[in-house]
Amino acid sequence: MLPCSSHCVGRLACYSKRRVTSAAYHAHARTYATASQLPLVQPVERELTNSTSHSDDTLSRRIHEFLSSQFTSTSLLSGSHRLNTGRTLPHVLPYESHPNAARRADSTQPSTDKIGDGLVAVVHAVQTDGGDIDYELSSGFIIEPHGLKDKQTVVTCSHTLDALSIRHPMTLIHSFILASNMDTTPIPITSYPSGSVSDLLICSIPRSPILxxxxISPFPVYRGQKVQVHEYGTGGEWIQGIKREWKEAEMMGYRNHAWxxxxxxxxxxxxxxxxxxxPSNGSSGGPIVDAQSGAVVGVVSGSRxxxxxxxxxxxxxxxxxxxxxxxxxxFIPTSQKYK
Structure with missing residues (x-):
């Protein structure tokens, strides 16, 4: 399991003259469930346990090999993923609130075929002038909007790419996914067509290989319902030495942007x-699944x-x-009405 996670600490506004104590400060801490080379912000009085060096990590070595070999991913300028935040894409995402058994997102069957299980590991990496590689790793999953013929779509979190972009401004970032199909070759991310302020990032990858x-269900689940959360780092073998498992949890409610x-x-x-x-480090971007229907009802960010x-x-x-x-x-977008 990759040890580090990015931490972002926020405070609620305090209008009294009373000094905010350390306990009050920690009461509103937010932790992203990411695995990274370095933390975005040093955690305040919070220690990580069971840490291991990235240099000893199998996946870290493979990422170094990928970027050092003849494999070349599409390089995108750091921060450019934010240019399309809030953009409405001209494709329709089908409603699947009650998928059949073969389409359930939380399948525990091992993936042995060419299309994988729909879940991916997402890597954003920078190779420094000194030859070192700094990267952020998260989870993600494939969705299939109607009308896309030459590409596939990945949903993941945006804070991992935000963190790397902050550490390396105006730098080319190599982004790719590792899929759970039989092919171990990384698949390059070619663009970021959209994203949201709720920590979502939409990524495009080539159409081949088909995954x-x-x-995805557009309908809410209710408090007390069981959900399955895709957890990184524990359980059975998944992608190239990475472990994963589905963990059952209870839905605790919805929050707005003001929390x-x-x-x-x-x-x-x-x-x-x-x-x-x-969620464990590296689980960010993975699906939250309604345990009853098997449809995705959310995307993991972290803990708060x-x-x-x-x-x-x-x-x-x-x-x-x-x-x-x-x-x-x-609905026909204005951009396509007069074509």
Whole structure:
């Protein structure tokens, strides 16, 4: 398991003259579930346990080999992924709230065929002038909007690429995915057509090889429902020595951008979903799946304090955010009306 994670600490606004204590500061800490070469911000009075050196990590060595060999990924300028934030794509993402058994996202069957299981590892890497490689690793999954003929689409988190872009401004970043199919060759990410402020990033990859896609549900789940969270670093073998497993958790509610609790069925947007477990480092960008239907209902970001009583729990972007980046069924974008 890759040891480091990026930490981002935020405080709620305090309008009294009372000094914010260290305990109050930690009460609103937010931790991203990422695996990286270096942390984005040094954690405040928080120690990581069971850490190992990246130089001893099998995946780290393979990333070095990929970038040092004849393999060349598409290089994109750091920070350029933010240019399309909030852009609505001219394709429709199908609603799959009750997929059949073969389409369930949380399948535990080992992937032995050419299309994989729909889940991927996402790597963003920079090779420095000194020959060192700094990288961020997260999870992701394939989706299949209607009308895409020459490319495939990956959903992942954006904070990992944000972190690398901050550390290496105006630098070319090599981004690629490692799929769970039989081919061990990394697949380059060719562009970032869209993203959202809720920590989502839409990535494009070549159409070949064809990979399995996961079903996405636009409908909310309710508090107390069981969800399956894709966890990185533990469980059975997955991709090139990486381990993964599905962990059951309980859905704990939705939050808005101000981190106030909001309810499904009201006029409030539901940007964030919270759940009872704390995701492991490297799980960011992986799917949160409704245990009953098998459809994706969210994307893991990390962990954050829910309340003083409940403490720190997992959270991520709701599937509602994914659908907001695609066109509505039956709606023709202005850019295509007069073609």
């Amino acid at each position: 399995r896609s996961l079903p 106030r609790e909001v309810q499904p069925g009201t006029t409030s947007a539901l940007p964030y979903i919270t759940f009872s477990s704390r 304090t829910i309340s003083a009583v409940k403490g720190e729990r997992g959270y991520g972007a709701s599937a509602e955010n994914i659908f907001e980046l695609f066109s509505l069924p039956g």
